[in-house]
Amino acid sequence: MKFLDQAKVYIRSGDGGAGSVSFRREKFIEFGGPDGGDGGRGGDVWVEAVDGLNTLIDYRYQQHFKARPGTHGMGRNRTGAKGADVVLKVPVGTQVYEDDNETPICDLTEVGQRYRLASGGNGGFGNQHFKSSTNQAPRRANPGLPGEERWIWLRLKLIADAGLVGLPNAGKSTFLAAVTAAKPKIADYPFTTLHPNLGVVRIDAREFVMADIPGLIEGAHMGVGIGDRFLGHVERTRVLLHLVSAQEEDVAQAYATVRGELAAYGHGLEEKPEVLALSQADLLGEEARAEKLAALSQAAGRKAHLLSAATGEGVQEVLRALMRVVEEARGEEAAAETVDERWQK
Numbered sequence: 382m383k384f385l386d387q388a389k390v391y392i393r394s395g396d397g398g399a400g401s402v403s404f405r406r407e408k409f410i411e412f413g414g415p416d417g418g419d420g421g422r423g424g425d426v427w428v429e430a431v432d433g434l435n436t437l438i439d440y441r442y443q444q445h446f447k448a449r450p451g452t453h454g455m456g457r458n459r460t461g462a463k464g465a466d467v468v469l470k471v472p473v474g475t476q477v478y479e480d481d482n483e484t485p486i487c488d489l490t491e492v493g494q495r496y497r498l499a500s501g502g503n504g505g506f507g508n509q510h511f512k513s514s515t516n517q518a519p520r521r522a523n524p525g526l527p528g529e530e531r532w533i534w535l536r537l538k539l540i541a542d543a544g545l546v547g548l549p550n551a552g553k554s555t556f557l558a559a560v561t562a563a564k565p566k567i568a569d570y571p572f573t574t575l576h577p578n579l580g581v582v583r584i585d586a587r588e589f590v591m592a593d594i595p596g597l598i599e600g601a602h603m604g605v606g607i608g609d610r611f612l613g614h615v616e617r618t619r620v621l622l623h624l625v626s627a628q629e630e631d632v633a634q635a636y637a638t639v640r641g642e643l644a645a646y647g648h649g650l651e652e653k654p655e656v657l658a659l660s661q662a663d664l665l666g667e668e669a670r671a672e673k674l675a676a677l678s679q680a681a682g683r684k685a686h687l688l689s690a691a692t693g694e695g696v697q698e699v700l701r702a703l704m705r706v707v708e709e710a711r712g713e714e715a716a717a718e719t720v721d722e723r724w725q726k
């Protein structure tokens with residue numbers, strides 16, 4: 382399945398059905414009077430977050446979604462049926478924006494969340510509504526109101542607990558493959574990863590979700606390389622794992638480059654908790670490893686982990702460090718929800 386995290390679609394709700402002009406005509410009833418029914422309401426357009434999806438690829442092949450119009454009213458006071466709704470099923474983490482791709486409409490972060498994007502038009506009144514003391518036989522009815530139509534953007538931001546960031550070939554995909562069941566493409570050339578990957582990490586009988594995104598290079602916020610568009614997939618994470626390859630000549634500069642791109646992107650990424658690791662450490666000797674680890678720790682202002690996904694060195698320590706931050710964030714969120722529930726009561 383191809384990965385698609387952004388799509389533009391056209392939606393239109395259904396028109397309301399027209400009211401009916403009708404008169405009761407039965408044997409032995411001289412003055413039946415008006416009995417025209419109302420038109421049915423047009424169908425709505427909804428968006429719903431469902432389980433089992435992780436891409437918007439379905440919206441590449443169909444971009445137009447129209448709800449059904451309401452049925453017209455009929456005689457004998459029969460109201461028309463409501464038009465069928467249209468439901469856009471999207472992955473959890475999908476955001477909906479207006480046509481300008483900047484004005485947010487809704488953000489679906491949990492399975493089952495729904496939002497009505499366009500309301501169907503009301504059905505028109507039948508002629509029974511216009512009967513009065515001076516007009517016993519009205520011959521007028523209202524047409525149904527038109528539905529709403531507009532273009533919208535669907536933008537997917539994956540929901541994960543931890544996110545992997547770093548330069549291309551920093552070993553992010555190798556690490557994800559080593560600690561989860563994910564099978565990302567791995568090769569020895571830059572930008573092997575072209576779209577985000579997700580995997581579930583299990584450590585000490587606990588679990589968290591990790592996301593891997595394409596590598597960043599200097600100038601990514603200006604569109605250099607693949608750009609920084611995929612950084613949106615780590616906006617929701619609780620912690621970042623920043624990998625710096627031991628093959629870099631200047632590990633301090635490599636670290637500063639990625640941190641600079643996170644700051645340029647904004648959205649709070651530069652303020653997220655970060656676990657730092659010198660990856661691919663098995664490619665260096667003991668002396669070189671010690672030198673680069675010290676240089677990286679000095680540049681970051683804190684201790685960096687030594688890591689090798691190929692040999693397993695330092696993997697458990699890094700995962701436990703990530704798990705501690707994730708559990709702390711989960712505890713804070715649970716406490717905040719408890720306070721909200723108490724206030725609501």
